[in-house]
Amino acid sequence: MEGAPFKRNWSYLPELVLHWISEKVKSIADFIRYRTVCSAWRSASLPMPRHLPPQLPWLMIGHKLNADQDDDGKRLFYDLWKDKMHMLDLPEIVDKGCSGTHRGWILFVAREGREVFLLNPLTRARIPLPPFTFPVRHLGEEWHAPLHHTPHRFSPHLHFRGIKMIFSSDLTNPDCLITVFLHGQVFCYRVGDLCWTMVKNPLKNDVADATFYNGKFYLLYHEGSEEDMVIIDSDNPNEKIPSRFGFKLGNIRYLLEGKSGVYLVAVKYLMEEGLEDKYELYQFQEQSLKLKHITDTSNTTIFNTNNFRFLAICSNDWDCLGGGSMYIVMFIPVYEGNDVVGHRYSIWSKKLEDGELEQRRDLDEAPLQLIGPDETVMWFQPSLV
Secondary structure (H helix, E strand, C coil), X not given: CCCCCCCCCHHHCCHHHHHHHHCCCCCHHHHHHHHCCCHHHHHCCCCCCCCCCCCCCEEEEECCCCCCCCCCCEEEEEECCCCEEEEXXXXXXXXXXXXXXXXXXXXXXXXXXXXXXXXCCCCCXXXXXXXXXXXXXXCCCCCCCCHHHCCCECCCCCCCCCCEEEECCCCCCCCCEEEEEECCEEEEEECCCCCCEEECXXXXXXXXXXEEECCEEEEEECCCCCCCEEEEECCCCCCEEXXXXXXXXXXXXXXXXXXXXXXXXXXXXXXXXXXXXXXXXXXXXXXXXXXXXXXXXXXEEEEECCXXXXXXXXXXXCCCCCCCEEEEEEEEXXXXXXXXXXXXXXXXXXXXXXXXXXXXXXXXCCCCECCCCCCCCEEECCCCC
């Protein structure tokens, strides 16, 4: 009919054009929406795309409002890039504790460690891991030895929260080594292993933090210990390289793993009136076994929700980030008159140089929390791989 408006059917775009459009999408949330438009758009895009850049972290928040409410498996994720809250329904995690995150994966542990698994909340892919109720081996022990000969077991009283987790590569790699730091001890697991393997602490001192990078375990010790750090080769665990930094770092120290090596964050408590904590960033030098102080942190943003969940990203890739800062989560009371009626989560940034605080975002979309702060609130870097 003459003059009738022309209606374009977007599902009939050529597949090459659809594929070209999909590769222009950079936000993982937008990419997921793109794939839900119709079957043609979905088939023209890869389910595990490699073109997406590293994403800004999402903050995962529990949906439980009070102690009497049953866990319904729903979790809130605050998308920092889109400044939007996402609600994901994850029935497989009901009554499971969220213990740690790395890349696009979250570690969930059932009560007393009887069930342990990794879950990608976006793809719903799940990878079972040995329960923490199993006995463990020691690094370097023969794998054909019977399990019951192994004397070490996880303590049944361990609190499986705040676990630091590192992957040696993508989980699609069958040789990927999963390392966890739990209550001062380091354990690792490779797909196909029967149980967790314990990396034995070579010193009597307690381990303050640990990480894994380029085939080696890095064990960091508290101030005043016999050594500052010990490096253990995963292929030759008898080879232990001690390192003393030669100067005091601060009250607290943590390790970060980056693209170009291992980094250390040192926190110094400044007692002078009016001064906040000071954060210093160092890179570990493999050749000299010393630390190099990084004075220019303008390209670095660190995300932290507690002492064992650090994530660092390149600030230059994101206009919305302020470099040289650490993003933290605060639990803010909400008042009606003089009475506290609940709490809300709030995101703040803290300057590494002088500890100056700046409020970034009140998470008003999250329900008012009627109980204490959720121990499982943590940053999670979304990925489809």
